[in-house]
Amino acid sequence: MESTPRVSHQNGGGGTIAEPPVTADSLARAVADVWSECLGGREVAPEDDFFAVGGSSLSGIKIIDRLAEDYGVRLSVRAFYLAQTPTRVAELIEQGRAAA
Amino acid sequence: MRLTPGPDRDIDLDTVNLFDLDLYTAGDPHTVWNAMRAKAPLHHQVLPGGREFWSVTRYEDVCRVLGDHREFTSERGTVPTHLGTDDVAAGKLLTSTDPPRHTQVRRAIGAKLTARAVATWQDRIRQAIVGFLEPALDGEVFDLAERALLLPAMITGPLLGIPEKDWAELVQLTAMVTAPSDRHFCHGSEDATLAIAHHELLSYVTEWVKQRRASGEADGSVLDHLVNATAGDAPLTDEEIALDGYSILLGANVTTPHTVSGTVQALIEHPEQFARAQADESLIPNLVEEGLRWTSAATNFMRYAVDDIEIGGGTIPARGAVVAWIGSANRDELQFPDPHVFDIARNGAKRQVAFGFGPHFCIGAPLARMSLRIYFEELLRRFSSLEFAGEPEHLRSFFIAGMTHLPIVARKR
Numbered sequence: 001m002e003s004t005p006r007v008s009h010q011n012g013g014g015g016t017i018a019e020p021p022v023t024a025d026s027l028a029r030a031v032a033d034v035w036s037e038c039l040g041g042r043e044v045a046p047e048d049d050f051f052a053v054g055g056s057s058l059s060g061i062k063i064i065d066r067l068a069e070d071y072g073v074r075l076s077v078r079a080f081y082l083a084q085t086p087t088r089v090a091e092l093i094e095q096g097r098a099a100a
Numbered sequence: 101m102r103l104t105p106g107p108d109r110d111i112d113l114d115t116v117n118l119f120d121l122d123l124y125t126a127g128d129p130h131t132v133w134n135a136m137r138a139k140a141p142l143h144h145q146v147l148p149g150g151r152e153f154w155s156v157t158r159y160e161d162v163c164r165v166l167g168d169h170r171e172f173t174s175e176r177g178t179v180p181t182h183l184g185t186d187d188v189a190a191g192k193l194l195t196s197t198d199p200p201r202h203t204q205v206r207r208a209i210g211a212k213l214t215a216r217a218v219a220t221w222q223d224r225i226r227q228a229i230v231g232f233l234e235p236a237l238d239g240e241v242f243d244l245a246e247r248a249l250l251l252p253a254m255i256t257g258p259l260l261g262i263p264e265k266d267w268a269e270l271v272q273l274t275a276m277v278t279a280p281s282d283r284h285f286c287h288g289s290e291d292a293t294l295a296i297a298h299h300e301l302l303s304y305v306t307e308w309v310k311q312r313r314a315s316g317e318a319d320g321s322v323l324d325h326l327v328n329a330t331a332g333d334a335p336l337t338d339e340e341i342a343l344d345g346y347s348i349l350l351g352a353n354v355t356t357p358h359t360v361s362g363t364v365q366a367l368i369e370h371p372e373q374f375a376r377a378q379a380d381e382s383l384i385p386n387l388v389e390e391g392l393r394w395t396s397a398a399t400n401f402m403r404y405a406v407d408d409i410e411i412g413g414g415t416i417p418a419r420g421a422v423v424a425w426i427g428s429a430n431r432d433e434l435q436f437p438d439p440h441v442f443d444i445a446r447n448g449a450k451r452q453v454a455f456g457f458g459p460h461f462c463i464g465a466p467l468a469r470m471s472l473r474i475y476f477e478e479l480l481r482r483f484s485s486l487e488f489a490g491e492p493e494h495l496r497s498f499f500i501a502g503m504t505h506l507p508i509v510a511r512k513r
Contacts, residue, residue: 051291057298058188077299081292 024090031067031093032086038062046086073097101427101494101501103362103394104369105130105440113140118155118423118498119147119180121281125494129399129501130440133157133428142412151184153402153421154414159453161412162429165403165422167458169198172403172422174460180402180423180499181280181294193343199459205336206463208329209344212322215466221259226474228254233478236510241489244364245506248357249275255471256352261308261321270304273297274353282496284504298346305345309338322348348464355397356468358495358502359454360475363391365506366442368486373444378480387444388472393452394442396427399501401456427501429453484513 028046036044038059050060060080067089068074073096075089083089101124111132123129136143136157143155156165165172175198177187187196194205211217232251236242253267262270272285276297280290287293309327318324326341326348336344367374377383400423405416416422430452431439443449455462462468490507 056188057295057302060295060299078296081295082288
């Protein structure tokens with residue numbers, strides 16, 4: 001597993017852009033927002049620990065579903081809980097997209 | 101955990117840590133509980149970080165805490181692992197629900213698990229148990245504790261509606277719930293292990309229900325019954341089905357293996373009792389009760405005080421967490437004379453509270469009792485003697501008393 005966040009490739013040519021270019025940081029921020037929503041609005045930062053902010057399996061189920069809808073990547077349950085922070089979950093999404 | 105205590109020793113109850121997992125893998129919890137029953141029947145402990153809980157250890161107090169939901173609610177969680185964090189499944193998961201909703205759902209699910217209902221499964225259960233004992237007949241070392249983890253799945257899998265290909269995985273997941281930091285079961289941190297296990301078990305049940313609904317099939321299994329049950333004129337919600345299905349899988353898998361191994365261990369330590377049971381099969385039902393008392397696989401359950409409550413010579417403040425130590429209640433000398441003596445002919449063994457007490461009394465108790473009876477009938481018919489073939493290894497858990505390894509050698513009769 002890669003340990004450093006990657007920046008997704010910007011589309012430099014005339015091809016259609018499916019979604020706005022996303023940096024690793026902003027993806028981590030977006031993941032943190034999904035967590036926040038599924039944790040009843042509680043503030044979540046990209047480096048927060050899932051369990052420290054009150055995460056449970058019931059919120060994890062919602063989060064994995066939401067991320068699958070939003071990003072087209074269904075994370076494995078084990079990888080999700082072992083990742084534990086929005087930043088590392090964002091990396092998993094990046095890897096999932098790269099593999100797709 | 102160690103089931104035969106060593107000699108009583110001086111224990112400083114002000115500093116004892118009941119959540120210290122080493123106490124259960126390498127220590128001697130019964131000597132601690134002995135001291136608590138004698139000197140601090142209401143015990144208070146503050147954990148590093150500030151979480152606190154009260155403990156009751158006497159039989160009478162344990163029954164009161166588990167028996168009266170008006171004083172002690174289940175709706176904020178019942179497992180000490182989650183002390184201090186209110187249960188997100190409160191009011192939906194049956195074990196975290198108080199009457200009157202509890203009564204409705206309990207009645208609906210329980211109809212399929214009464215002594216009369218489970219009696220029809222007797223022959224199938226006997227076949228599964230005979231199959232389980234088969235490999236021990238060749239006289240090689242048989243790791244009873246390790247193998248017994250799969251025993252409930254072999255017995256209850258077909259009754260619950262779980263296909264054989266899924267048993268091993270589900271047994272692994274339920275073991276992760278009971279001992280998330282045991283080297284056999286942990287994945288990353290304790291929190292991660294618990295969340296992975298909860299998540300995958302809930303997803304398993306949800307997926308099972310989805311497939312069953314899509315196919316329109318029904319097999320009369322317990323999970324099928326859960327899907328079709330009505331409680332208070334309405335079917336259970338999908339969330340209730342997933343949570344209670346999870347709870348049933350957990351209850352089925354994580355306790356009886358330890359009662360089996362712990363009781364066999366006691367019979368090896370007391371060959372005269374083994375011989376006695378072998379000579380008189382009519383003693384087996386009482387052997388089962390004594391084995392349940394002796395092993396107390398579910399070590400404790402937690403409740404929260406609704407108001408300030410006087411108990412055990414002290415007061416639990418409103419909203420305080422209280423842990424009812426079943427393992428201790430079952431060794432209370434006021435209820436069980438010579439409590440640390442394993443005696444298959446014990447009078448009053450049936451008063452044991454290994455299945456809990458009150459509204460949340462184990463819903464699977466009739467099935468467990470019948471399965472244990474058949475297990476010991478078949479064991480005693482097949483083997484002339486049993487011996488240890490190595491040291492036991494204890495489960496790293498403060499709420500399930502059990503072993504991960506118990507190597508034995510059995511001699512064919």
